[in-house]
Amino acid sequence: MIAPRFARREARVHANAYLRGLLSPVQRKNGWQLAEAVGDPTPTAIQHLLGRAVWDADAVRDDLREYVVEHLGRGDAVLVVDETGFLKKGEHSVGVQRQYTGTAGRIENSQVGVFLAYATDGDRAFIDRELYLPDSWMCDRARCDKVGVPAGQDFATKPELARRMIERALQAGVPFLWVTGDEVYGNDRNLRIWLEENERPYVMAISSNQYLRRENARSQHAATIAKEIQPSQWQRLSAGDGTKGPRLYDWAWMPMLSWWRRMQRGMLVRRSVSDETDVEYYAVYAPFHTPLEVLARVAGRRWAIEEGFETAKQLVGLDQYEVRSWDGWYRHITLALLAHACLGVMRAYAIELDIEKGGTKRKGSSSLQAFKARRNCCH
Secondary structure, three states: OOHHHOOOHHHHHHHHHHHHHHHOOOOOOOHHHHHHHHOOOOOHHHHHHHHOOOOOHHHHHHHHHHHHHHHHOOOOOEEEEEEEEEEOOOOOOOOOEEEEEOOOOEEEEEEEEEEEEEEOOOOEEEEEEEEEOOHHHHOOHHHHHHOOOOOOOOOOOHHHHHHHHHHHHHHOOOOOOEEEEOHHHHOOHHHHHHHHHOOOOEEEEEOOOOEEEOOOOOEEEHHHHHOOOOHHHOEEEEEEEEOOEEEEEEEEEEEEEEEOOOEEEEEEEEEOOOOOOOEEEEEEEEEOOOOHHHHHHHHHOHHHHHHHHHHHHHHOOOOOOOOOOHHHHHHHHHHHHHHHHHHHHHHHHHHHHHHHHOOOOOOOOHHHHHHHHHHHHOO
C-alpha cells in the first residue's frame, strides 16, 4: 500500500520492517528493540528511515486515511478530535516544553500532538495527526531550524490544527456525518462556526461558562441555561458500551437557534446517574428533530479516541520513539498510526468472522479480507 512512497528499495524494505516491528509483541518499541525484532544488528537502518531517508510522511498519511475509509468507512461515522501528550526529558525535542498534558494529568515536560480519529459503531482508527508547536518555539527561529521545522510554519492553536485535519478529510471525500471533541475544541467558537459553514453537524463539549445564544438573541452561560431543564426532560440513555456494559447517563436537550427547520443549534446536557452535580455540557449543531438517543451516542464517541491513544501506546509504541526532529516525529507517528489502523481493521474483520460463523454474515469472506488488510498495511 505505501511502497510507492519510497523511491529507494532500501527505504521500502526498512519501512516494511519498521511496521512489522511495531506490530510485533516486543515490549518496548524503541530503536534497539525494534532492530533486534527485525533482525538488524544495530538501529542504524531505523534511524536512517526516520531521519535521513527521502520520503513524504504526509503522503503516507493520505494512504493511511484511504486504508481506514476502505475498510471501516460508513456514512454515519464520527470524526473525533483530541490531543495526547508525550513525556520527554530535556529541551531539544521539537515542540517540547513544560505544559499541561492529560497523559500525566498535570504540567510536565512534554510534546503534545493533536489527532483525528474515525469512529463508527465498535470500530475506530486514527486518520490524521499534527504536532502542536507552542509559541515559545515559534518565537525562536534558530531553535526551530535545529530540528527541521519548515520555514513557513506558523503558530497554530490546537483548534486550528483540528480544523486543518477536518478540512483535509473533507477534501479527501471521507464519509462521515458528525464531528465531536472535548472542551479544548468545543470552546473555540471559530471552529464551531466553520463546521456550520461547511454544513457539518457536531456535538462538542463546552465548559459551563461558555456563552450560547438563544432564539431571543440573549446569550447566557451553559450552566445558567441548564437550570431551566425540567425533571420531565431528562432521559436515561446509553452513550455507548464500555468495558462494564452500557455507559448510562441522564440527558436533556435545550434548543437554541434554528435555520429553516432544517438545522438547529442547541445544548446537550449530560448528568451522572450517581451524582447529580456531575454535569457536562455540549454545543450542538444538528439536523432538526435529531433524536436525543443519537446525540448521546455521538457525544459518547469521544471515548473512542481515548481508547485509541491507550491501545496505540500499548500495542504499537506510539509514544516510544527516540527522535527529536520535526520529520522524525511525523514519520514515526504516521507509521505507528498505520500499524494501529491495521490492528483495528483486523479486529473488525475478526468480529465479522465470528458473526459469520454464527450464521448472521454481514460482509463477504471476512477471513480473506482480514488477511488482505494486514498484507496491504505492511506493503
